[in-house]
Amino acid sequence: MSADIIILSGPPGAGKSTTARALASTFPRSVHLHTDDFWRSIVSGAIPPYLPESGVQNHLVMRVIQGAAATYAAGGFVTVVDGVIGPWMLHHFQLADGVGATARLHYVVLRPSRAETLRRAQSRTAPDALIAEEPVASLWDEFSGLGRLERHVIDTTSQEPAATLVAVREAVASKAFLLKAEPAR
Numbered sequence: 001m002s003a004d005i006i007i008l009s010g011p012p013g014a015g016k017s018t019t020a021r022a023l024a025s026t027f028p029r030s031v032h033l034h035t036d037d038f039w040r041s042i043v044s045g046a047i048p049p050y051l052p053e054s055g056v057q058n059h060l061v062m063r064v065i066q067g068a069a070a071t072y073a074a075g076g077f078v079t080v081v082d083g084v085i086g087p088w089m090l091h092h093f094q095l096a097d098g099v100g101a102t103a104r105l106h107y108v109v110l111r112p113s114r115a116e117t118l119r120r121a122q123s124r125t126a127p128d129a130l131i132a133e134e135p136v137a138s139l140w141d142e143f144s145g146l147g148r149l150e151r152h153v154i155d156t157t158s159q160e161p162a163a164t165l166v167a168v169r170e171a172v173a174s175k176a177f178l179l180k181a182e183p184a185r
Helices: 016-024 035-040 052-074 114-122 133-142 147-152 161-174
Strands: 005-009 030-034 078-082 105-110
Touching: 005 016, 005 052, 016 030, 016 078, 016 161, 030 035, 030 052, 035 052, 052 078, 105 147, 105 161, 114 133
Parallel strands: 005 078, 005 105, 030 078
Antiparallel strands: none
8 A cells, every 4th residue: 555645735825835844744754745846847838827728738747746646655655745736637646547546645625715815825925926816816716616525625714834734634634535546547
């Protein structure tokens, strides 16, 4: 059995990266895959991933991320993947074949209120941080109604990072945030 893969998702500003780094450090053998790094690896010709015309590129990058996560998990490392990974990208992680196919897959969505998401995103100071209101609000909207996956949401509106870490650890430990594998397509 591979180690677990934990996808920590949500809109920009939800606290994914802060929580993912802290979460990964709580396991004796772990990896933190920050998905933004994979998009930054495209040296030329990159399309901002929030634009509609980036679909083909985004699926390619997601397959690379899934491959890295599965390989680390197969090697016994709990792998925490943080990024804007909505239901439209989960199939890359749920295929029941290949490296890492036996890993348990947890899907945790951090979703503060829309106003809090915008406030947090726009207060970031990293030079490449997504802070523009339109794409941040649009991505929040994508996570606002997850249907059957709504049970995977943690409302982090009023939480400090330490409280979010506790909530995510409890979610993973409960196994209530596990996703089922799907047959290979």
